[in-house]
Amino acid sequence: SLLMKRKLFLYNFKNLRWAKGRRETYLCYVVKRRDSATSCSMDFGYLRNKMGCHVELLFLRYISAWDLDPGRCYRITWFTSWSPCYDCARHVADFLRAYPNLTLRIFAARLYFCEDRKAEPEGLRRLHRAGAQIAIMTFKDYFYCWNTFVENREKTFEAWEGLHENSVHLTRKLRRILLPLYEVDDLRDAFKTLGL
Numbered sequence: 001s002l003l004m005k006r007k008l009f010l011y012n013f014k015n016l017r018w019a020k021g022r023r024e025t026y027l028c029y030v031v032k033r034r035d036s037a038t039s040c041s042m043d044f045g046y047l048r049n050k051m052g053c054h055v056e057l058l059f060l061r062y063i064s065a066w067d068l069d070p071g072r073c074y075r076i077t078w079f080t081s082w083s084p085c086y087d088c089a090r091h092v093a094d095f096l097r098a099y100p101n102l103t104l105r106i107f108a109a110r111l112y113f114c115e116d117r118k119a120e121p122e123g124l125r126r127l128h129r130a131g132a133q134i135a136i137m138t139f140k141d142y143f144y145c146w147n148t149f150v151e152n153r154e155k156t157f158e159a160w161e162g163l164h165e166n167s168v169h170l171t172r173k174l175r176r177i178l179l180p181l182y183e184v185d186d187l188r189d190a191f192k193t194l195g196l
Helices: 008-014 056-065 086-098 118-129 139-147 165-179 182-196
Strands: 026-035 040-047 073-080 102-107 133-137
Touching: 008 026, 008 139, 026 056, 026 139, 040 056, 040 133, 040 139, 056 073, 056 165, 073 139, 086 118, 118 133, 118 165, 118 182, 139 165
Parallel strands: 073 102, 102 133
Antiparallel strands: 026 040, 026 073
């Protein structure tokens, strides 16, 4: 089936602050070709990690086989259960630089950090510098995914307790990662001046 089972989606995409036991990454994607003011949907679906290969790299292999027209613009949107690890972020950034006619938006349910807590933030910054838009999933993103990628049997998406709060918390965390350090220092100075 092209669609994900409801339980699978809810278990893997829940934006818990401590998501113990959720080791797999799921990636729901939409690929559109942009023709001036209109866009045409080309493909959608979902992938998950396979035998030692991260899902982001699986997607890059998949899209590379398409032989995309360099004269056309394409927009790819990902909804991922975890943000990319450092290595995947590096590969995706390199891919985006090699295909300037592609734009990538990533909406992550949760931020991934490995033991080396400095690597993943640097990977996300590199991806951001390569032009990827990175954001945390909000209710409307979950609602969209539920109606696009999930075998929902006409059931309406219902937010779990803490969805909004966790989304806000993770958005702040991501903003701190992506903000250049000098901006953070400027903010600290501004707060000192205000006596905050």
